[in-house]
Amino acid sequence: MKVIVTGAGGFIGTQLVRELCQRGTLALRPSGEVEISSIVAADLCIPEESRQGLPDWVSFVEADLSTDEAVDSIIPKEEDFLLFHLAAIVSGDGERDFDLCIRVNLEGTVKLFEACRNSRGQARLVFASSLAVFGGEACPPVVGDETKPLPQTTYGMTKLAGELMINDYSRKDFLDGRAIRLPTIFIRPGKPNAALSSFASGLFREPLSGVDFELPVSREQGVPLLSYRKVVEAFVLAMECDGEALGDDRTLTLPSRQYFVRDMISALERVAEQKGITLGKIIDQPDPLVIKVVEGWPIGTESKRAEALGMSADSSVEEVIEAYLEDFHEVSGQA
Amino acid sequence: MKVIVTGAGGFIGTQLVRELCQRGTLALRPSGEVEISSIVAADLCIPEESRQGLPDWVSFVEADLSTDEAVDSIIPKEEDFLLFHLAAIVSGDGERDFDLCIRVNLEGTVKLFEACRNSRGQARLVFASSLAVFGGEACPPVVGDETKPLPQTTYGMTKLAGELMINDYSRKDFLDGRAIRLPTIFIRPGKPNAALSSFASGLFREPLSGVDFELPVSREQGVPLLSYRKVVEAFVLAMECDGEALGDDRTLTLPSRQYFVRDMISALERVAEQKGITLGKIIDQPDPLVIKVVEGWPIGTESKRAEALGMSADSSVEEVIEAYLEDFHEVSGQA
Numbered sequence: 001m002k003v004i005v006t007g008a009g010g011f012i013g014t015q016l017v018r019e020l021c022q023r024g025t026l027a028l029r030p031s032g033e034v035e036i037s038s039i040v041a042a043d044l045c046i047p048e049e050s051r052q053g054l055p056d057w058v059s060f061v062e063a064d065l066s067t068d069e070a071v072d073s074i075i076p077k078e079e080d081f082l083l084f085h086l087a088a089i090v091s092g093d094g095e096r097d098f099d100l101c102i103r104v105n106l107e108g109t110v111k112l113f114e115a116c117r118n119s120r121g122q123a124r125l126v127f128a129s130s131l132a133v134f135g136g137e138a139c140p141p142v143v144g145d146e147t148k149p150l151p152q153t154t155y156g157m158t159k160l161a162g163e164l165m166i167n168d169y170s171r172k173d174f175l176d177g178r179a180i181r182l183p184t185i186f187i188r189p190g191k192p193n194a195a196l197s198s199f200a201s202g203l204f205r206e207p208l209s210g211v212d213f214e215l216p217v218s219r220e221q222g223v224p225l226l227s228y229r230k231v232v233e234a235f236v237l238a239m240e241c242d243g244e245a246l247g248d249d250r251t252l253t254l255p256s257r258q259y260f261v262r263d264m265i266s267a268l269e270r271v272a273e274q275k276g277i278t279l280g281k282i283i284d285q286p287d288p289l290v291i292k293v294v295e296g297w298p299i300g301t302e303s304k305r306a307e308a309l310g311m312s313a314d315s316s317v318e319e320v321i322e323a324y325l326e327d328f329h330e331v332s333g334q335a
Numbered sequence: 336m337k338v339i340v341t342g343a344g345g346f347i348g349t350q351l352v353r354e355l356c357q358r359g360t361l362a363l364r365p366s367g368e369v370e371i372s373s374i375v376a377a378d379l380c381i382p383e384e385s386r387q388g389l390p391d392w393v394s395f396v397e398a399d400l401s402t403d404e405a406v407d408s409i410i411p412k413e414e415d416f417l418l419f420h421l422a423a424i425v426s427g428d429g430e431r432d433f434d435l436c437i438r439v440n441l442e443g444t445v446k447l448f449e450a451c452r453n454s455r456g457q458a459r460l461v462f463a464s465s466l467a468v469f470g471g472e473a474c475p476p477v478v479g480d481e482t483k484p485l486p487q488t489t490y491g492m493t494k495l496a497g498e499l500m501i502n503d504y505s506r507k508d509f510l511d512g513r514a515i516r517l518p519t520i521f522i523r524p525g526k527p528n529a530a531l532s533s534f535a536s537g538l539f540r541e542p543l544s545g546v547d548f549e550l551p552v553s554r555e556q557g558v559p560l561l562s563y564r565k566v567v568e569a570f571v572l573a574m575e576c577d578g579e580a581l582g583d584d585r586t587l588t589l590p591s592r593q594y595f596v597r598d599m600i601s602a603l604e605r606v607a608e609q610k611g612i613t614l615g616k617i618i619d620q621p622d623p624l625v626i627k628v629v630e631g632w633p634i635g636t637e638s639k640r641a642e643a644l645g646m647s648a649d650s651s652v653e654e655v656i657e658a659y660l661e662d663f664h665e666v667s668g669q670a
Contacts, residue, residue: 098507136583138481146473148483150502150584157503161496167485168492172433248471249485 001026001034004074006065006112007086007128009043011188012231014050016084017041019232021055026082028124029242042074043087066108075115075123083125084235085112091132091293092194094155105158113165117174126238127166127179129251131224132156135296141222144253144302152296153196163251170250176243183224183256183301185231187320189328196293200225203261204268204321207279216287217261222299224256225264226313227320234311241309255313258300267317275325336361336369339409341400341447342421342463344378346523347566349385351419352376354567356390361417363459364577377409378422401443410450410458418460419570420447426467426628427529429490440493448500452509461573462501462514464586466559467491470631476557479588479637487631488531498586505585511578518559518591518636520566522655524663531628535560538596539603539656542614551622552596557634559591560599561648562655569646576644590648593635602652610660 003020007013020026020036027033041050042061051060063070065087075081087108094101109127116123134143135152151157159181166177188201199216200223206213226234234254243250259267265282272279303311314320338355342348355361355371362368376385377396386395398405400422410416422443429436444462451458469478470487486492494516501512523536534551535558541548561569569589578585594602600617607614638646649655 138584146483148481151499152506152583154503154507157499160499164486164492164495168489171487172489248487249473 001036002038002040002076002079002081003036003084004040004042004081005084005086006042006074007088008041008060009046009050010086011190012128012185012228013041013043013084013086015228015232016086016235017050017054017058019236021058023236026236027240029240029245040074042070066104066111068111071108071111071115075112075119076121078120080122081119081124082239083112083116083123084128084239085109085125086128088128088159089155090193090195091153091155092196092198094158095153095196095293098154101154101158105155106161109158109162110165113169113175113177117169123175124239124243125175125177126235127162127177128235129159129163129179129181130156131181131183131253131298131301133160133163133181134298139296139298141298142300142302143298145249145251145305153293166250167248170243171248177250178238178241178243178246179251180234180238180306181251181253182231183226183254185228186225187324188228189324196290197223199290200264203264203282204324207268207282208272208277208321208325209280210278211280213280213282214285215261215282216285216290217294218286218291219260219262219265219284221261221294222258223261223264223294224258224298224300225317225320226254226256227323229323230312230314234306237310246305252306252309252311253301253303254306255303255311256301257313259317264317268321271318271321271325336371337373337375337411337414337416338371338419339375339377339416340419340421341377341409342423343376343395344381344385345421346525347463347520347563348376348378348419348421350563350567351421351570352385352389352393354571356393358571361571362575364575364580375409377405401439401446403446406443406446406450410447410454411456413455415457416454416459417574418447418451418458419463419574420444420460421463423463423494424490425528425530426465426488426490427531427533429493430488430531430628433489436489436493440490441496444493444497445500448504448510448512452504458510459574459578460510460512461570462497462512463570464494464498464514464516465491466516466518466588466633466636468495468498468516469633474631474633476633477635477637478633480584480586480640488628501585502583505578506583512585513573513576513578513581514586515569515573515641516586516588517566518561518589520563521560522659523563524659531625532558534625535599538599538617539659542603542617543607543612543656543660544615545613546615548615548617549620550596550617551620551625552629553621553626554595554597554600554619556596556629557593558596558599558629559593559634559636560652560655561589561591562658564658565647565649569641572645581640587641587644587646588636588638589641590638590646591636592648594652599652603656606653606656
């Protein structure tokens with residue numbers, strides 16, 4: 001079966017495409033195992049490192065996925081297909097440019113869902129949502145599938161709107177969708193991105209590369225973290241699960257573990273000492289915009305429904321740092 | 336100040352325009368009292384009975400409000416204004432025509448909000464939402480501002496999306512919005528409409544007119560009811576309240592009282608006996624589509640925030656039947 005991944009030029013999209021290539025099959029419930037015949041990796045821009053080492057049945061489409069032409073070019077007209085929809089304007093960019101965020105995250109997503117609905121093939125899809133659907137003064141510190149969402153960013157609002165669409169399009173049998181709410185994903189290699197949660201990766205990545213890091217939040221800030229390995233696994237499990245069995249809410253809040261920034265720093269120092277890595281300095285440089293938004297985010301998740309599908313959090317920060325060193329040792333420039 | 340009412344050809348819109356004409360002023364918090372200089376009553380179609388007896392500072396615009404031209408023609412470019420946005424495809428029609436529901440309730444609403452944002456005048460608006468934002472298996476029987484919404488109709492989904500937009504547009508200072516969630520409003524005069532809750536008015540209206548009524552739901556069904564007099568008052572209070580004081584969620588679940596169909600019928604029989612009215616028969620004629628949707632709706636509301644603003648439920652069904660006979664005695668054709 002054909003698989004389409006949007007946002008394939010981003011970090012998680014890149015890892016997901018690699019994982020799908022390695023697996024070669026997906027165990028779709030309740031119908032059974034299917035072979036992945038081809039993958040269309042689509043994004044506005046797909047850097048060379050996202051393309052390297054992939055088999056020839058992966059093709060790349062660089063296009064603005066919020067346009068009719070681009071959507072038309074990636075969604076099959078006749079055959080059944082699987083779609084992972086990750087492409088989005090991230091939270092920081094969304095706060096800076098409301099219209100762009102609406103155009104890409106809301107209108108672009110609706111266009112994609114409409115193309116799925118209009119295809120003669122059956123579409124099964126996973127939509128990447130976010131814990132940014134939660135917030136506000138009455139938001140409990142630990143959130144889950146039963147918590148009332150109340151976005152405090154345009155990004156979070158568009159993600160929640162996407163979840164609503166997934167539910168209604170699935171209820172109407174226009175497609176077979178499911179959404180997963182991502183906590184803060186770490187450790188992202190490469191350059192910082194415009195997500196307001198970017199510090200949760202930079203905090204590890206920069207010091208590990210011997211670069212000083214300016215910490216924009218308090219060391220007492222709690223963050224719900226999940227590693228990129230675990231989130232890629234969650235995307236696969238979300239696609240494989242039986243959509244009907246999710247009931248009337250097809251959104252799953254992913255598991256995470258809650259860490260305070262100070263504990264993240266201690267874990268980093270322990271691993272660095274073990275491995276003989278000389279860390280760059282972490283310099284407290286509070287940023288009021290980041291603090292205001294991040295303080296409104298929940299710090300933990302309750303994820304029984306996701307866990308019942310086999311999705312799980314990492315056992316420790318140390319484990320994630322070690323995996324990062326293993327996967328991106330050279331990329332990070334560390335000797 | 337100029338006031339615009341969309342959906343002014345509908346029952347609640349008609350009553351709201353009349354109430355605004357009678358009041359002549361609105362006590363906007365925190366700025367103070369303003370005189371209503373003119374009212375633009377807009378809808379796809381505005382019947383003669385909605386126009387009768389209104390002063391000459393009310394003008395009527397018949398147009399498809401989901402088009403750019405219509406929105407452009409009713410939203411002021413320079414002056415401050417107040418907007419009551421009631422126009423919508425109702426629940427039953429929305430289930431039958433998904434595309435129409437999305438075009439009018441979602442895209443049309445966004446167009447209107449965008450016009451408010453782009454106006455050089457300040458826009459203050461009340462958006463008519465609905466208890467249809469709630470539903471699903473895990474929905475508690477009594478819902479309120481802290482309950483997780485989970486729409487089970489396209490209508491409910493578009494109403495929830497409108498609430499999200501109100502919050503985000505207000506947060507970004509694009510407009511000063513607030514949304515009120517309407518329970519089932521009764522007793523509507525005239526013909527049945529395509530709302531799935533239409534039976535809650537027909538149940539009284541048809542027998543009072545000596546016409547037999549086919550009851551599409553069980554007599555054990557509970558319904559959260561609010562009279563048209565109370566909902567018009569709630570629209571005015573929602574416009575008058577201080578939007579900033581609503582905090583990060585500008586949606587208010589309106590008060591209602593929960594009645595079972597059997598109690599509604601008993602109250603009807605009591606009033607009819609008192610007034611010497613010979614009622615048409617109520618015939619049980621269960622409709623699976625209506626039952627399925629209505630059973631998923633909540634049967635009561637918890638509305639502390641709305642009550643703190645002076646919004647309230649009716650004291651009894653009898654009172655509402657009597658008000659209906661007073662207001663629509665001739666319209667209903669009863670001698």
